Amino acid sequence: MVTTPPRSIPTAPKVSKVEGIKERSNALREPVATEILQDTTHFSEDGIQILKFHGSYQQDNRDNRIKGQEKDYQFMLRTRSPGGFIPAQLYLALDRLSEEYGNHTLRATTRQGFQIHGILKRNLKTVLAEIIRNMGSTLGACGDINRNVMAPPATYKNQPAYMYAREYADRIADLLTPHTGAYYEIWLDGEKAITAEPHPDVIAARQQTREGVAIPNNEEPLYGTYFMPRKFKIAVTVPGDNSVDLFSQDVSLVVILNDRDELEGFNVYAGGGLGRTHNKEETIARAADAIGYVDKDDIYALMQAILATQRDHGDRANRRHARMKYLLHDWGVDKFRETVEGYFGKKIQPFRPLPEFKYEDYLGWHEQGDGKLFLGVSIENGRVKDEGSFRLKTALRLIEEKFALPMRLTPNHNVVLSEIDPAHREEIQGILDRHGIKKETEIDPLVRYSMACPALPTCGLAVTESERILHSVLDRIRALLVKVGLPQESLVTRMTGCPNGCARPYLAELGFVGQSPDRYQIWLGAEPNQTRLSAPYLDNMALDDLEVTLEPLFVYFKQSRNPEESFGDFCHRVGFDALRQFAASYDPTVLETAIEATTGSARQRHRISVRPEIYQRLKGMATEQGKPMTELVNAAIEAYLNGLLS
Incomplete structure (x- = not known):
């Protein structure tokens, strides 16, 4: 007896949970339309996903998390501003809303929009409506x-x-x-x-x-x-x-x-x-x-x-x-x-020849070509704020209140003020000078060409710091470049608190990608004009090990670079095997001796000798792991001492 196998019933293709949320949303209406009317501090998981399409992320201040208590829920709103265009009316509205309902700062993003952080759910509709009524939009800024x-x-x-x-x-x-x-x-x-x-x-x-x-x-x-x-x-x-x-x-x-x-x-x-x-x-x-x-x-x-x-x-x-x-x-x-x-419905034609691409940031004063000027103003890490003698938020408010200048945000999270009458140049520059805003010629190029994402405490994806520490990291890199004899050198440096890459670290000569608390994956080898990706060089570098990690690379760069070669191009040319081999065999005392010979000053050093066979094993392990011998020695001694103490 022959039986006919049952006909298989086709199953629907597997989709992610978010696809179902979108399907149930009634074209992005629900559950946001219902939940915005509820007297709660936050949205449901479905609501969070649909809210993104409206230009908002639900966040919480992770610095304020207390076990057993509700999270400090707040919302970020992001503008949709094609080409970075922000009319004066919208900027002044954003400035006011950030003071009344936000955390008193604005954040210029790397996609040419503004973000307001720290909005409470009960104020979300008020803030969003004001943005719309003042020539702005957040629709499609996320999602x-x-x-x-x-x-x-x-x-x-x-x-x-x-x-x-x-x-x-x-x-x-x-x-x-x-x-x-x-x-x-x-x-x-x-x-x-x-x-x-x-x-x-x-x-x-x-x-x-x-x-x-x-x-x-x-x-x-x-x-x-x-x-x-x-x-x-x-x-x-x-x-x-x-x-x-x-x-x-x-x-x-x-x-x-x-x-x-x-x-x-x-x-x-x-x-x-x-x-x-x-x-x-x-x-x-x-x-x-x-x-x-x-x-x-x-x-x-x-x-x-x-x-x-x-x-x-x-x-x-x-x-x-x-x-x-x-x-x-x-x-x-x-x-x-x-x-x-x-x-x-037709063939795409062959690609047309193009010139080499260059990176531009448009800081400083420029002729528009119609008798007027535009001015690029640096915003370190994109954070528009008043802090100490640096009062960019006040300066921009004064300029916009008096001159109502159209504004364009830059992809490097700076701002360009346009349509400036040359007769107003001196007054505008004076406002910036009095509020502690540096001219482009006064900014360390390491800072000028750097970017960081907001990360902690507001981004829910961040595993470690970014914006709040980048300046100190750049200070340490500058000090290290001075130490190895490259005082004028610069490189494109970008940092993110997670691997999602919002500050585009994978197109940086030196990229720090958050991997775990206070530890970063290091990416090297991109082209300074961001036309070539970098590649991962080292996993989970502890922030405390920044100098011991980068010093050998900078020394190798100084010794073996081609004329006018950038750090990113150098790393790409010599390859990571060569970088790791040099770092593994690098002896920092050689540099210190050279510094002493040049400066006539001596630093206190602690000399500890090891047996030759231990040294050879250590050297081999350093080469295998791509780490400096000093780092392995310090880690081993620290582990030994901690074992004794415990």
Whole structure:
């Protein structure tokens, strides 16, 4: 007797928990709309996830955690500011709201937005409504959606490429803005904010219903019920300008002009992304690939096609594998391009030649090209605050109250003030000088080109410090460079409190990535203009071991660098095996002896001899582990003494 096997019933593909939360949200309305009315200090887990789409993260002040007591819940709000544009009216509103409802500071982000920290749940609606009514928005600043579209902050009026980059950052932000009415229903009780209408071409593109791209009968025709698998990041820049860290973006567009300085089209990069997880080798930092070129008339259709490709093929089961960089990594560029072309409906043209990219920060005074000026002001670690003699918050408030200058935040979390009448230059500079704000020529380049994420105490993902300690770390690095004979040397240094990479440490010459309390993974070898990724050199470096770890590297760099070679390029050229071998055999007493011979001063040193066979074993172990012998000796002695004491 032969039996027919039962027909298998297809099962729904496995998806992450967040996908279900999005499905139940009624286009981002619930449970936020219900829970914002409840007299509680925080949102549910479902509410936290949907709140992100509205531009807010639920946090708690981890410095105030007390066992057995409720967490000190508070909220961070982030602006959606394409190209970093902040009108004077909005800035003054943000300044006031941070004083009345926040922690008295503003935080300029590395994606050209402002954050207000420390808002209580009962004040969240008030603050958000005020931002909207003062020409701002937070919609899509967080969540599984297109984030803030970046562009160079320079406000040149006589360089058409920069004008097109700013213009198309605005247009693409409008193109990919969610359709849902949830945002205004919840925060303005259904009142539609008065905003500028998108460009007619953008309106037409949003209304198109191309098969495979638009989702029929859905409130969100482009995003659908589930939005994106993860965050989606875009930048628009000009040839040669890498102020936006273009290789870190999901999609980067480079404006291409014809011989008459008219916009012809865009070069397209795709597949960048820096977030990763420690001890999860399948998670990677990745630089974007060149995809091709499209004419300007096709750019909206192409952006929708790329977004639809990631929407439909991104990994919705594993959020660690959900960014678009994994499609490029798993598929390769050719398959990715072919898939996009299927949605796009035509071939993507060959990539156009480009000049070498350079990093720019636009600090200091510059001619706009129309008779007016713009001024780049450094904000160390992006924190706008008044502290001691440094009173940047007051200075910016005074300038904006008197001159109402348009503002653009930079991708290096600084600020550019634009449209400045030359007659006002002296007065504006005087305000900054009186409030302790350094000119760009007075800032140590180590500080000028550094970045840190907020980390502790507010970020729930941070495993250790970042913003609060970076300045002291840079002081120690500067002292070390002076010690080894490189007093004028600088390098791009970035620090994060976790591996998600918000301050883009994987594109830094020297990256500190939080790995455990007071310990960091060290990344080396990126190019100073952020066109090449760094690589992990050392795991779990204790902050106390900073000098013993970096001194051998700086000495090797000084001894063996090529003329004008940067530290990042040096590390990349010689390779990590050579770096580790040099560090393992490095004898710090040689440098100390040289310093004494030069300065005539002697330091107190404690000499301890070891047997030759112990020395050889120690040297071999140091080479194997890629650590200085001094570090291993100190660790062994400390462990021995602790054992005796216990």
